[in-house]
Amino acid sequence: MKKNLLLIVVLAQCLFVSAQKLPDGKARKTIDQRVDSVLKLMSLEEKVGQMNQYNGPWAATGPLTNDNDLLGQIKSGKVGSMLNVTGAVRTKELQELALQSRLKIPLLFGQDVIHGYRTIFPIPLAEAASWDIPAIERSARVAATEVSAAGVHWSFAPMVDIARDPRWGRVMEGAGEDPYLGSLIAKARVKGFQGRGLGQTDAVMACAKHFAAYGAAVGGRDYNSVDMSLRQLHEVYLPPFKAAAEAGVATFMNSFNDLNGIPATASTYLQRDILKGQWKFKGFVVSDWGSVGEMINHGYAKDNAEAAMQATNAGSDMDMESRSNIQHLAKLVKDGKVKMAVIDDAVRRILKKKFEMGLFDDPFKYSNEAREKAQWNNTDHLAAAKDIAKKSIVLLKNNGVLPLVKEKYKSIGLVGPFVTAKSDNLGFWSYDWPDDSTRIVSVFEGVLRKKTPETKLLYAKGCNINDTSTAGFAEAIAIANQSDIIILTVGEARDMTGEAKSRSSIRLPGVQEELAKAIIATGKPVVVLVSAGRPLVFNWIADNVPAVVYTWWLGTQAGDAIGDVLFGEYNPSGKLPMSFPLTEGQIPIYYNYYSTGRPATSDSDRFYRSAYTDLSLYPKYPFGYGLSYTQFEYSDIRLSQTQFKPNEKIDVIVSVRNAGNYDGEEVVQLYVRDVTGSVVRPVKELKGFRKIFLQKGETTEVRFTIGVDDLRFYNDKLQYIYEPGEFRVFIGGNSRDVKEAGFTLIK
Numbered sequence: 001m002k003k004n005l006l007l008i009v010v011l012a013q014c015l016f017v018s019a020q021k022l023p024d025g026k027a028r029k030t031i032d033q034r035v036d037s038v039l040k041l042m043s044l045e046e047k048v049g050q051m052n053q054y055n056g057p058w059a060a061t062g063p064l065t066n067d068n069d070l071l072g073q074i075k076s077g078k079v080g081s082m083l084n085v086t087g088a089v090r091t092k093e094l095q096e097l098a099l100q101s102r103l104k105i106p107l108l109f110g111q112d113v114i115h116g117y118r119t120i121f122p123i124p125l126a127e128a129a130s131w132d133i134p135a136i137e138r139s140a141r142v143a144a145t146e147v148s149a150a151g152v153h154w155s156f157a158p159m160v161d162i163a164r165d166p167r168w169g170r171v172m173e174g175a176g177e178d179p180y181l182g183s184l185i186a187k188a189r190v191k192g193f194q195g196r197g198l199g200q201t202d203a204v205m206a207c208a209k210h211f212a213a214y215g216a217a218v219g220g221r222d223y224n225s226v227d228m229s230l231r232q233l234h235e236v237y238l239p240p241f242k243a244a245a246e247a248g249v250a251t252f253m254n255s256f257n258d259l260n261g262i263p264a265t266a267s268t269y270l271q272r273d274i275l276k277g278q279w280k281f282k283g284f285v286v287s288d289w290g291s292v293g294e295m296i297n298h299g300y301a302k303d304n305a306e307a308a309m310q311a312t313n314a315g316s317d318m319d320m321e322s323r324s325n326i327q328h329l330a331k332l333v334k335d336g337k338v339k340m341a342v343i344d345d346a347v348r349r350i351l352k353k354k355f356e357m358g359l360f361d362d363p364f365k366y367s368n369e370a371r372e373k374a375q376w377n378n379t380d381h382l383a384a385a386k387d388i389a390k391k392s393i394v395l396l397k398n399n400g401v402l403p404l405v406k407e408k409y410k411s412i413g414l415v416g417p418f419v420t421a422k423s424d425n426l427g428f429w430s431y432d433w434p435d436d437s438t439r440i441v442s443v444f445e446g447v448l449r450k451k452t453p454e455t456k457l458l459y460a461k462g463c464n465i466n467d468t469s470t471a472g473f474a475e476a477i478a479i480a481n482q483s484d485i486i487i488l489t490v491g492e493a494r495d496m497t498g499e500a501k502s503r504s505s506i507r508l509p510g511v512q513e514e515l516a517k518a519i520i521a522t523g524k525p526v527v528v529l530v531s532a533g534r535p536l537v538f539n540w541i542a543d544n545v546p547a548v549v550y551t552w553w554l555g556t557q558a559g560d561a562i563g564d565v566l567f568g569e570y571n572p573s574g575k576l577p578m579s580f581p582l583t584e585g586q587i588p589i590y591y592n593y594y595s596t597g598r599p600a601t602s603d604s605d606r607f608y609r610s611a612y613t614d615l616s617l618y619p620k621y622p623f624g625y626g627l628s629y630t631q632f633e634y635s636d637i638r639l640s641q642t643q644f645k646p647n648e649k650i651d652v653i654v655s656v657r658n659a660g661n662y663d664g665e666e667v668v669q670l671y672v673r674d675v676t677g678s679v680v681r682p683v684k685e686l687k688g689f690r691k692i693f694l695q696k697g698e699t700t701e702v703r704f705t706i707g708v709d710d711l712r713f714y715n716d717k718l719q720y721i722y723e724p725g726e727f728r729v730f731i732g733g734n735s736r737d738v739k740e741a742g743f744t745l746i747k
């Protein structure tokens with residue numbers, strides 16, 4: 001036995017050594033050595049070229065600069081990366097140009113693959129509502145597989161901005177309001193995009209964005225200023241970025257906003273002190289579109305030269321589309337305003353990723369038409385999209401009318417502007433393909449596939465998404481009167497939430513609410529589907545129909561996922577990743593607020609917690625909320641002990657019973673409150689969850705283990721500490737309806 005073991009060890013060592021040796025016996029260079037060998041050959045202008053990213057000539061995702069010498073600059077090594085160039089043919093075409101440069105340094109192709117490429121998945125905020133971490137990772141994995149087959153090396157995702165203001169259109173791109181859930185999802189998405197590691201042909205570089213605190217823009221107005229304590233920055237907005245960095249994310253993207261008076265693109269604190277310093281990040285930072293040059297508009301740089309100097313010295317390595325770097329960095333180095341060492345560090349970081357992606361060994365590795373074609377209609381990808389779409393749907397109200405018993409209805413009325421919608425299911429940051437009209441499943445098709453042959457489907461659009469015409473109402477009312485039940489679709493068009501789509505009113509656009517009132521007035525049972533990229537306000541409808549299903553923007557498989565839920569083939573399990581306000585006047589509203597000196601325990605406490613005199617304190621739907629077709633009952637919390645020391649752990653246990661008539665999934669959520677701290681602490685903080693499946697009548701025990709690391713927070717010195725004292729623990733199916741217990745952390 002020992003001999004065999006020894007033989008295996010020796011063989012392994014030989015294999016390891018040979019892997020490090022070239023055929024001629026010379027030692028294989030490490031990537032760092034290969035980077036340095038290229039760096040040594042580069043002129044200053046060639047180095048600066050690597051720090052320059054241009055948009056391709058075919059599509060744009062920001063304000064374009066006219067540049068008729070784009071291709072010439074690629075050929076002369078003045079461009080390190082391109083964005084918005086996809087497809088094996090086009091990426092090959094531009095890569096061939098780059099290889100005509102003196103040092104033949106290959107281009108990186110970057111793309112916004114936020115929730116799918118060929119197969120469009122639910123928007124990230126919808127996926128967050130699934131609380132299904134493996135499914136979220138799979139979604140990014142599929143996106144990476146498809147887009148890497150289309151010649152792309154780098155996805156500008158995940159967007160990990162915490163957001164507490166649904167007026168901000170980019171809430172659709174993130175994971176909502178909670179740092180704990182947002183951190184787990186950030187990690188899952190990075191792992192999904194980067195797969196088994198950079199260099200695998202189905203892996204792409206991920207990009208944690210927008211660094212940082214972009215989601216805290218004043219008034220929810222995109223690109224607006226952000227001002228907050230460093231403590232809140234570290235406690236609420238940085239954790240998902242830290243999680244992405246710890247997960248090995250290849251790149252970061254800085255953000256448009258100024259943070260505490262400094263544009264994030266020029267923030268040394270964010271990019272060097274925290275990211276490259278404390279977190280030891282070894283990748284590179286790309287600016288957001290034009291954000292280097294926009295520092296002039298911020299009133300922080302007097303011109304593009306100063307902007308390039310400020311951004312580069314602060315740790316922004318690559319300039320997306322502002323042309324500040326390419327036009328000024330070489331002179332700034334010659335004038336001593338930017339050290340060559342700073343340039344070399346940025347270029348090393350960029351070259352290292354190109355080596356890790358294998359682009360120096362084979363620049364056309366990802367530009368493979370056969371592989372692109374093979375990934376073009378992958379049925380497994382469609383199945384993955386439908387799976388997470390079902391899991392992302394949130395049942396907000398149901399008086400028992402759902403699930404639909406298909407044999408019960410002789411006629412089902414389908415009314416509303418989203419019934420036959422195709423592309424409006426894709427949401428913002430998606431891609432249109434010529435076969436979308438057949439490939440995307442509409443609500444109508446989803447219901448058609450589920451109903452019995454005998455059931456008649458009646459359809460009327462009723463109104464448009466966003467105009468004042470009520471001309472379609474009469475037809476819709478007539479259809480409703482001929483139907484046993486109506487499925488009414490309301491919501492936002494795909495471009496009404498997303499970048500530069502902040503809204504002061506988050507109500508249903510156009511005359512949709514009026515249409516709903518007319519349909520509800522028929523007295524027939526109405527099931528409302530809400531198609532949206534953000535929390536909306538639709539209180540009258542919600543209070544006057546028997547069932548409300550939040551279907552977000554579910555992507556290519558939307559209709560089939562919705563059909564499965566409506567007819568009970570899938571019992572909805574989604575939970576809201578953001579609080580839904582009663583009205584815009586409540587914003588910002590979130591679950592993990594501070595107690596204040598006058599905590600309110602009900603709406604009648606008028607002198608408490610800065611209550612409104614004209615509005616409830618509480619959201620329409622709280623964070624973590626979502627119903628099921630069954631009911632889950634929670635036992636009281638049991639604790640393994642009521643106090644513990646820092647070197648110990650405490651178990652927190654509940655029994656959960658499926659007390660209803662349907663098998664189903666429940667997201668059991670664990671919240672903790674630090675009752676007294678050296679700084680005030682939130683009344684609740686999500687510290688754990690389990691998505692469990694229970695057959696009807698089944699009971700299971702759910703156990704969480706808490707240690708001091710779960711109790712840490714940033715004190716007023718920005719130390720990440722825990723403190724002995726009293727804690728409350730809460731467990732439930734949302735952040736409001738919880739069981740409670742207490743324990744003590746002793747010295």
Ligand code: GLC
Nearest residue numbers: 061062112156209288289499
């Ligand atoms: C946009 C967005 C950013 C995106 C980039 C490239 O302005 O802010 O998220 O990745 O430009 O499209």
